[in-house]
Structures are given as structure tokens and as C-alpha cells.
Amino acid sequence: MSDDVTRVVGERDLDATRFDADDARAALRDVVRTRRFDERALALQRRGWMSGYPPFEGQEAAQVGAAHAMEADDRLFPTYRSNALQIARGVPMSDVLLFRRGFPEYHSDHDVPVFPQAVPIASQIPHAVGAGMAASHRDADRASLVCFGDGATSEGDFHEGLNFAGVFDAPTVFFCENNGWAISLPERRQTASDSIAVKADAYGIEGVQVDGNDPLATRAVVEDALERARDGDPVLVEALTYRQGAHTTADDPSQYREGEPDLPEWRVRDPLDRFVEWCRGQGVVEEGFVERATEAANEELADAVETAESVPRPEPEELFDPVYGELSPELRRQREAARAVVDEHGEETYELER
Ligand SMILES: Cc1ncc(C[n+]2csc(CCOP(=O)(O)OP(=O)(O)O)c2C)c(N)n1
Ligand SMILES: [Mg+2]
Incomplete structure (x- = not known):
């Protein structure tokens, strides 16, 4: 495993990456768009529109980067926290809202290959490996990308999934968003390993760390990982990010946030401002870009809420x-x-x- 944490934003110029200005703008637009979704969803929950909501504030860059790395046919296995990834991948906002509003079976007629979001921790990991194995049996050129958190790495399903993938060369990318917390348990109490990525060594697969608050670095690392996975080499990606809000709307982080982990300076807690500043410095976005992206997201959200409200209640x-x-x-x-x-x-x- 490499000890290097891949970083782009604040570290390199756009010219020194594989990406162009359109890629950077697309990433920024989706980071802004998903941040607006998260804020609106929280507000909707507060007025009783849905019973509970797990905010992803702070994790938008990791999720947008991973979404933009996926090919159309790759399979996504999300968790309750991966809603920015689903939205950036093309799942309608109304579908995501309806799941939270108590319509778990509902899905509209979109063509994104996405499995139901998993709430039992790590249970989706063996499923993703199985889907990856099915793809290789069928000679299909696709991989599974399975999302999970730092806490999931203490579950048996995580270890079984990685072991199986390593032995059977299952085309799978294990995308761990290490957001610093598993509810109230800080990352330093989760494992005695030096990192989560290092655990890949035990299963004979590659493990890499990336600055998960950097959408372009995450996209580059996940693109490479998916390519390797499609060739039969599974990869564990540890995206270092940070959960800024509560675990869910039923949680009160003031009860435990005194145990706040110290982060290295480059590991900013919020991906948005730094990325905006970097994009401006690279001459990628002009004045008013963020405001226009916000406005477009607000309109999309208004439509999504209307659509969600028009779906009849189940009997x-x-x-x-x-x-x-x-x-x-x-x-x-x-x-x-x-x-x-x-x-x-x-x-x-x-x-x-x-
Ligand atoms: C099998 C199982 N055990 C326990 C829980 C209760 N639980 C819900 S979220 C969570 C913590 C998960 O932390 P992490 O994997 O880091 O994901 P995050 O919530 O930070 O995205 C726990 C223990 C559960 N949902 N499923
Ligand atoms: Mg976590």
C-alpha cells in the first residue's frame, strides 16, 4: 500500500491533472447542488415532512468525485449517507426524498444502476462483491462500487467481502468514507491499524488513501480503482473526509464532540470553500458561478419536493x-x-x- 494521500486541490494546478475546466466546473456544480439538497432535506425533516434524515454535510466532495469516476454500467451500492453520490450519479432527488419519507420501495423510471441504500452496517459489501463476481462470470465490463463508513470496517461483512473479492478477483471498489465518526465513536477508537486503507494488505488487494474533501483527487483515485477492478484487481479506497453535522436528525453531537479528533492542516473540514477558491485561482469559474449553481439547485429541489408530494401514500x-x-x-x-x-x-x- 502507498503511504501517500492523493491530493489535487491546494496542491497542484489543474494543468498538472488529467482533468480540464469542464470537469472542475462539473464537480463544483455538483458539490454546490448536493450541499443545497442536504440543507433542504434537513429543513424538511425539521418540519415533519420526513421522520429522520442522515446529513452528509462535509462529505459532498468525496461523493461527487466518486460519482464522476463511475462509468454508466458500473453498479452503485449506497448507504443511508451516500445520497450526494446517488444524486451526482443521476438518481432523481425526488427518489432520494421519497426513500426518507417512508417509500423505500419507490423508484422512478431512471436508468442509473443503483441498489437499495443499506442501513444495516456493511451488509451491502458482500452483495457488491457478488454482483462483481456475476459481472465477471458474464464477461461484462463493469465493476461494483460499494460505499461504507469507517465504522463498517469493524463488521464481519467488511472482512468477508474483501477476502472474497481478493480470492475471486471480483471487480469491486470498496469506497470507505472515513468521516471521523461512527455515530459518537471517533476514528481513533475504531481501529488500531495505521489506517483503514492498510487493511487491504491482509486480503492481498490494493489499498489507497485520498483526500476525500477534494473532488478531483477522489475522482482520479476512484477512476483508477474502477479500471483496475474491471481487470480483476479489487481496490480499497479510503477517502479522508469529515462529518460536519449530526449522525442523523435523532442525534445530538454536542454530547460527544469534545472528543473531536485533531486533523492535519490540509484536511480541511469543509470541502466547498477551498474548492471554490481553487477553481477561481485556476480561472475555471467566473463571478456568479456558485450563485447560479445554487439557484439551479433550488429550482430542482422545488420540483423534486412537488414530485415527491404527488406520489400517493401506500395503503x-x-x-x-x-x-x-x-x-x-x-x-x-x-x-x-x-x-x-x-x-x-x-x-x-x-x-x-x-
Ligand atoms: C449491523 C448494524 N449494527 C449497528 C447499527 C447501528 N448503527 C447505525 S449507523 C452506525 C455507525 C456507522 O458508522 P460509519 O460506518 O462510520 O458510517 P457513518 O454513519 O459515519 O456514515 C451504527 C453502529 C446498524 N445500523 N447496523
Ligand atoms: Mg463514519
């Missing part, structure tokens, strides 16, 4: 019917009780829930 029976072939007497009773509440209160039912 209460849908909570029960897909679970068992035959419901137990107690579940039958609950199913009837749920129907009775909806019949009695109609649309107000959803107000009562809050």
Missing part, C-alpha cells in the same frame, strides 16, 4: 402483506387495526403520526 396493508405468505393472528389483528385508523382519520392519520 396500510402494504406494511404487512409482503412479509409472510400467511399472517399470524396477531399480525392480522394489527393489519385490521391499521386499516381502521386510516379509515377513521383519513389524511389526518399522517398528522397523528407526528
Whole structure:
């Protein structure tokens, strides 16, 4: 494993990268766009529009960089925190909002190959490896990109997934967003290894670290990793980033943030301002670019909320019917009780829930 952390922003000029001005602008536009999504989603949750929301503020650059590195046919395996990645990849904002609003089965007619977002930690990792193996059995030129956090590396599924990928050359990129925290547990308590990337050594695969708050560095590293993976060499990418907000809207970080880890100076906590400044210095964006990107994101969000609100609420029976072939007497009773509440209160039912 290389000890180097790949960095571009604040370290190199655009001319010294594989990217051009359009690439940099596309990255900035999506960082701004997903930041706006996160802010709006938090506000919607605060007024009861959805029951809970896991903010990704601070992680936009890592996710946008990874999204822009993927080819159309690559498979994405997101978590609850990977919504910037999904959006930058082309999943409609309304789909993401609807998942959080309690429509986990809903998806619109888009053509992004994306699996359901995983909430059980690390459970998606073996799935991604399996999909990668299926691709190689079919001689399909595609890879899986599986997202997870620093906390997921303590789960058995992480180790099983990496081991399997190493043994079977499964075309998989393991994309770990090390955001400093697993709920309240700081990264220094998560592992005694020197890094997360170093764990790849144990499975005979490559591990690399990248400044995850740098969208172009992340894109370059993930592009290379996906290319290697498609050739049968899985890669573990550790994107060093930082969770600025709460774990979810049900969390109060003031209870534990005193254990704040010290970060090296280059590891800025926020990717946006530094990237804006760098893009200006490189002559890539003119005055008003960020404002226009923000305005466009606001319009997209207004449409997404309207679309999400137009999708009919599921019937209460849908909570029960897909679970068992035959419901137990107690579940039958609950199913009837749920129907009775909806019949009695109609649309107000959803107000009562809050
Ligand atoms: C199997 C499992 N165990 C525990 C939990 C509870 N849980 C939810 S998020 C979380 C921490 C995950 O931290 P990390 O992997 O770093 O991801 P992050 O939330 O920082 O993106 C835990 C323990 C869970 N969802 N699934
Ligand atoms: Mg984490």
C-alpha cells in the first residue's frame, strides 16, 4: 500500500491533472447542488415532512468525485449517507426524498444502476462483491462500487467481502468514507491499524488513501480503482473526509464532540470553500458561478419536493402483506387495526403520526 494521500486541490494546478475546466466546473456544480439538497432535506425533516434524515454535510466532495469516476454500467451500492453520490450519479432527488419519507420501495423510471441504500452496517459489501463476481462470470465490463463508513470496517461483512473479492478477483471498489465518526465513536477508537486503507494488505488487494474533501483527487483515485477492478484487481479506497453535522436528525453531537479528533492542516473540514477558491485561482469559474449553481439547485429541489408530494401514500396493508405468505393472528389483528385508523382519520392519520 502507498503511504501517500492523493491530493489535487491546494496542491497542484489543474494543468498538472488529467482533468480540464469542464470537469472542475462539473464537480463544483455538483458539490454546490448536493450541499443545497442536504440543507433542504434537513429543513424538511425539521418540519415533519420526513421522520429522520442522515446529513452528509462535509462529505459532498468525496461523493461527487466518486460519482464522476463511475462509468454508466458500473453498479452503485449506497448507504443511508451516500445520497450526494446517488444524486451526482443521476438518481432523481425526488427518489432520494421519497426513500426518507417512508417509500423505500419507490423508484422512478431512471436508468442509473443503483441498489437499495443499506442501513444495516456493511451488509451491502458482500452483495457488491457478488454482483462483481456475476459481472465477471458474464464477461461484462463493469465493476461494483460499494460505499461504507469507517465504522463498517469493524463488521464481519467488511472482512468477508474483501477476502472474497481478493480470492475471486471480483471487480469491486470498496469506497470507505472515513468521516471521523461512527455515530459518537471517533476514528481513533475504531481501529488500531495505521489506517483503514492498510487493511487491504491482509486480503492481498490494493489499498489507497485520498483526500476525500477534494473532488478531483477522489475522482482520479476512484477512476483508477474502477479500471483496475474491471481487470480483476479489487481496490480499497479510503477517502479522508469529515462529518460536519449530526449522525442523523435523532442525534445530538454536542454530547460527544469534545472528543473531536485533531486533523492535519490540509484536511480541511469543509470541502466547498477551498474548492471554490481553487477553481477561481485556476480561472475555471467566473463571478456568479456558485450563485447560479445554487439557484439551479433550488429550482430542482422545488420540483423534486412537488414530485415527491404527488406520489400517493401506500395503503396500510402494504406494511404487512409482503412479509409472510400467511399472517399470524396477531399480525392480522394489527393489519385490521391499521386499516381502521386510516379509515377513521383519513389524511389526518399522517398528522397523528407526528
Ligand atoms: C449491523 C448494524 N449494527 C449497528 C447499527 C447501528 N448503527 C447505525 S449507523 C452506525 C455507525 C456507522 O458508522 P460509519 O460506518 O462510520 O458510517 P457513518 O454513519 O459515519 O456514515 C451504527 C453502529 C446498524 N445500523 N447496523
Ligand atoms: Mg463514519
